[in-house]
Amino acid sequence: MKGYAGKLLRVNLSNGKVSKEEIPEKMQQEFLGGRGFAVKLLWDEVKKVDPLSEKNKIIFCGGPLTGQAIPNAGKMIIASKSPLTGGYGDGNIGTMASIHLRKAGYDVVVVEGKAPEPSYLMIEDDKVSVLKAQGLWGKNTFEAQDILEEKHGKNVGILVIGPGGENLVRYAVVMSQKGRAGGRPGMGAVMGSKNLKAVVIRGTRTIPNHDDNKVKELAKTGYAEIKAKDSYAFWLRQGTMSLVDWCIENACLPTYNFREGVFEHYQGVNGDMLERIKTGRRGCPMCTMQCGNVVNDSNNMPSELDYENVAMLGPNLGMKNLREVALLNRMADELGLDTISLGSCLGFAMEASEKGLISEKLGWGDFQVAQRLITDIVSGRGVGQIISKGVRAAAEVIGGGSHRWAMHVKGLEISAYNCYACPGMALSYGTCPIGATHKDGWIIAWEISTDRLSYGKEKAERLIELQRVRGAIIECLTICRFPFVEMDYGFHKIPEFMEAVTGNRFDWEDSYKTIGDRVYNLMRAYWVRENNQFNRKWDYPPERWFEEGPSQGKLKDMKLDRGKYDQLLSWYYELRGWDQNGVPSQETLENLGLTNVFQEMKR
Numbered sequence: 001m002k003g004y005a006g007k008l009l010r011v012n013l014s015n016g017k018v019s020k021e022e023i024p025e026k027m028q029q030e031f032l033g034g035r036g037f038a039v040k041l042l043w044d045e046v047k048k049v050d051p052l053s054e055k056n057k058i059i060f061c062g063g064p065l066t067g068q069a070i071p072n073a074g075k076m077i078i079a080s081k082s083p084l085t086g087g088y089g090d091g092n093i094g095t096m097a098s099i100h101l102r103k104a105g106y107d108v109v110v111v112e113g114k115a116p117e118p119s120y121l122m123i124e125d126d127k128v129s130v131l132k133a134q135g136l137w138g139k140n141t142f143e144a145q146d147i148l149e150e151k152h153g154k155n156v157g158i159l160v161i162g163p164g165g166e167n168l169v170r171y172a173v174v175m176s177q178k179g180r181a182g183g184r185p186g187m188g189a190v191m192g193s194k195n196l197k198a199v200v201i202r203g204t205r206t207i208p209n210h211d212d213n214k215v216k217e218l219a220k221t222g223y224a225e226i227k228a229k230d231s232y233a234f235w236l237r238q239g240t241m242s243l244v245d246w247c248i249e250n251a252c253l254p255t256y257n258f259r260e261g262v263f264e265h266y267q268g269v270n271g272d273m274l275e276r277i278k279t280g281r282r283g284c285p286m287c288t289m290q291c292g293n294v295v296n297d298s299n300n301m302p303s304e305l306d307y308e309n310v311a312m313l314g315p316n317l318g319m320k321n322l323r324e325v326a327l328l329n330r331m332a333d334e335l336g337l338d339t340i341s342l343g344s345c346l347g348f349a350m351e352a353s354e355k356g357l358i359s360e361k362l363g364w365g366d367f368q369v370a371q372r373l374i375t376d377i378v379s380g381r382g383v384g385q386i387i388s389k390g391v392r393a394a395a396e397v398i399g400g401g402s403h404r405w406a407m408h409v410k411g412l413e414i415s416a417y418n419c420y421a422c423p424g425m426a427l428s429y430g431t432c433p434i435g436a437t438h439k440d441g442w443i444i445a446w447e448i449s450t451d452r453l454s455y456g457k458e459k460a461e462r463l464i465e466l467q468r469v470r471g472a473i474i475e476c477l478t479i480c481r482f483p484f485v486e487m488d489y490g491f492h493k494i495p496e497f498m499e500a501v502t503g504n505r506f507d508w509e510d511s512y513k514t515i516g517d518r519v520y521n522l523m524r525a526y527w528v529r530e531n532n533q534f535n536r537k538w539d540y541p542p543e544r545w546f547e548e549g550p551s552q553g554k555l556k557d558m559k560l561d562r563g564k565y566d567q568l569l570s571w572y573y574e575l576r577g578w579d580q581n582g583v584p585s586q587e588t589l590e591n592l593g594l595t596n597v598f599q600e601m602k603r
């Protein structure tokens with residue numbers, strides 16, 4: 001189909017074998033690209049393996065819109081079997097590497113095996129080499145980016161891991177451009193386990209499309225339309241950071257390891273404070289909206305802030321100084337650690353210390369302690385070693401009932417919304433296909449503006465709609481969702497772009513349901529096949545939200561109701577065509593063309 005390179009590049013690091021394969025048109029039609037291609041490949045090729053063994057594979061995928069001259073199309077999916085969760089894992093990163101990948105003539109790169117020594121992969125159109133990572137291994141992601149640019153020039157796309165990934169921290173991410181991060185469920189650790197420090201791509205070809213003039217015309221009007229939106233000017237000032245005040249207003253800011261929903265010192269870390277100290281903006285290639293807010297940290301070094309990073313490394317740890325939070329954020333970027341899981345792990349350790357479950361004194365809001373713990377996580381020392389495997393694993397070591405306030409679902413740490421009084425958002429975390437992220441089903445704003453405390457079936461219905469669009473179609477097309485969601489740019493633009501790029505009619509109503517459900521069901525089937533014990537408890541949020549309400553704020557003492565959550569979950573399963581353990585039925589899978597998946601999953 002037009003718009004696709006139609007090529008998959010496969011590199012085996014164990015034996016150096018490189019091959020190029022055709023991507024069948026059927027796969028393009030049924031799975032679109034990005035997340036769709038990734039889950040199809042993992043389902044077919046990565047079965048029952050240890051995620052940190054050489055049998056795992058890591059997949060870099062664009063979609064048909066990636067790199068086209070349309071707004072915010074500079075993104076890529078990085079996917080693998082997750083060493084943090086044991087299930088399907090991926091992340092969506094904005095990077096020049098996504099554009100170079102497509103210019104080099106590929107939609108997908110699959111990396112398998114393990115290099116005998118630290119290495120990096122260099123892709124220059126048809127020329128593919130595995131090079132020694134001498135002088136790179138052990139360097140942080142910023143240093144490694146500089147070294148690689150010096151060697152190969154600035155006109156390349158670079159994906160790189162830091163010491164976090166090298167040392168197999170289970171929530172190590174892949175970094176690019178000193179501020180873009182992707183692959184929360186440990187995609188950086190998978191690269192580390194393969195001795196793969198970086199992927200460097202230079203593509204010099206033209207990205208194919210059906211009607212180039214039409215694409216350019218749509219792009220021109222698209223960029224202009226986004227810039228004309230009422231909320232655009234405020235977005236440029238604060239980006240996602242305005243959410244700190246919104247969460248305070250709605251008592252859902254994660255504070256002191258999600259014990260509270262409001263933070264008394266929030267004005268030290270909110271969007272207004274950001275505006276006072278902001279020095280610039282950064283973002284992904286082809287972006288209209290640059291959401292990376294740059295501030296100088298307490299060492300006077302630049303650090304790029306988003307809401308999630310600030311909430312998890314700020315209020316969740318009792319930290320009240322934005323420049324100090326920025327320093328912790330910069331450490332995470334340099335070391336290649338996910339800021340959300342990192343903030344949750346540090347909060348977990350501080351609470352364990354407060355409760356006397358560990359002997360070390362790790363006080364809330366203690367900046368020195370937070371810095372030391374981060375270095376200990378990467379070097380595998382003391383408490384740092386325990387929390388380097390995520391809060392689920394840490395709770396098993398520490399005991400004392402700590403699993404009740406280990407804030408994760410399926411092993412992935414919860415992102416920055418405290419849901420003791422948001423049943424719909426709790427269900428979203430519960431059912432997201434990579435574990436507890438807000439990305440697929442950000443139902444919380446609608447929930448709070450309608451009937452916040454309801455457990456009505458309409459929440460399950462609404463969540464499935466969001467997951468189909470955000471979690472499936474947008475992730476398969478591999479474009480940034482912010483223009484569509486935050487600027488209200490309108491999903492109806494997607495069929496126009498798709499038709500100009502592929503030359504085929506793109507029926508939105510049909511696609512988002514069939515392709516969306518196909519991708520979601522295959523991700524679910526992957527979890528079931530890879531985890532013998534899978535059952536409905538895996539779709540539950542942490543015990544804390546059912547057991548303890550916050551001690552202050554307008555929703556003081558509020559908790560989730562276990563029986564009602566269970567009913568909401570049952571409705572969700574029913575609407576999806578899954579059984580009462582969250583397992584897709586044979587009929588559901590076959591209606592989506594996923595033949596043989598049921599038998600294999602059950603086996």
Ligand code: PTT
Pocket residue numbers: 075090091092093094095173179180181182183184185240284304305306307308309332333336337338339340439474475478479480481482
């Ligand atoms: C995403 C997750 C997020 S979601 C944030 S802030 W966010 C954290 N950012 C991190 C960071 O920074 N450094 C770091 N060391 N770790 C980090 N972990 C966290 O990772 C990101 C933006 C953001 S900022 C969001 S919401 C949107 N997410 C999108 C998405 O998921 N899909 C999509 N099609 N478009 C999206 N647009 C927005 O992208 P993960 P990025 Mg990201 C410094 O990685 O694994 O998906 O987790 O990619 O290029 O940095 O853009 O308030």
Ligand code: SF4
Pocket residue numbers: 072073094282283284286287288289290291292480481482483
């Ligand atoms: Fe990247 Fe942010 Fe722009 Fe989206 S809005 S493309 S995440 S910089």
